[in-house]
Amino acid sequence: MSEVLNKTVARNIYYGGSLFFLLLFLGLTFHTNANFPERDNRGAITEQVAQGKRLWEENNCIGCHTLLGEGAYFAPELGNVYKRFGNSTEAVKAFIKSRPAQGIPNRRSMPQFNFSDDELEALAQFLKYVSEIKTANWPPNIQG
Numbered sequence: 001m002s003e004v005l006n007k008t009v010a011r012n013i014y015y016g017g018s019l020f021f022l023l024l025f026l027g028l029t030f031h032t033n034a035n036f037p038e039r040d041n042r043g044a045i046t047e048q049v050a051q052g053k054r055l056w057e058e059n060n061c062i063g064c065h066t067l068l069g070e071g072a073y074f075a076p077e078l079g080n081v082y083k084r085f086g087n088s089t090e091a092v093k094a095f096i097k098s099r100p101a102q103g104i105p106n107r108r109s110m111p112q113f114n115f116s117d118d119e120l121e122a123l124a125q126f127l128k129y130v131s132e133i134k135t136a137n138w139p140p141n142i143q144g
């Protein structure tokens with residue numbers, strides 16, 4: 001054993017292995033970055049989408065909801081809510097406008113935020129944008 005795995009061989013395995021995985025790491029990093037423009041749908045970011053994102057942050061939607069898996073588990077995933085609501089920004093806006101749900105005992109309900117029509121449109125456009133990010137089909141089902 002000691003004749004096969006002598007010091008020189010061990011050192012070569014160490015350096016060779018390090019180099020191999022360093023190159024693999026750099027290659028995958030490059031590949032990931034090269035694919036971002038296509039995957040993250042950045043061409044679809046309009047001023048309205050950006051405004052929706054700001055409203056999303058200022059109103060702490062993530063304090064109750066997840067967005068593509070990140071966030072709190074109190075309320076439904078919203079990464080695909082636009083699709084869940086039949087690809088309709090009108091339905092998304094109508095839902096946010098109509099909260100809180102009345103007359104359903106013990107149901108978790110979303111608060112009323114009193115958004116203006118422009119703000120509702122911006123939020124709906126932001127959620128539409130998010131639903132069109134290429135996530136390799138995540139979330140796996142339409143319920144979120």
Ligand code: HEC
Pocket residue numbers: 055056059060061062063064065074075076078081084092095096099100101108109110111113123
């Ligand atoms: C205090 C917790 C809370 C906050 C903050 C909150 N929501 Fe909600 N949201 C809920 C709950 C609970 C539901 C599901 C129950 C319901 O109200 O019908 C919901 C449902 C939704 C739905 C419908 C999801 C579905 O599949 O039915 C949308 C769209 C939505 N919220 C958008 C937002 C947006 C946009 C914000 C930020 C401006 C936000 N929510 C902030 C609690 C919250």
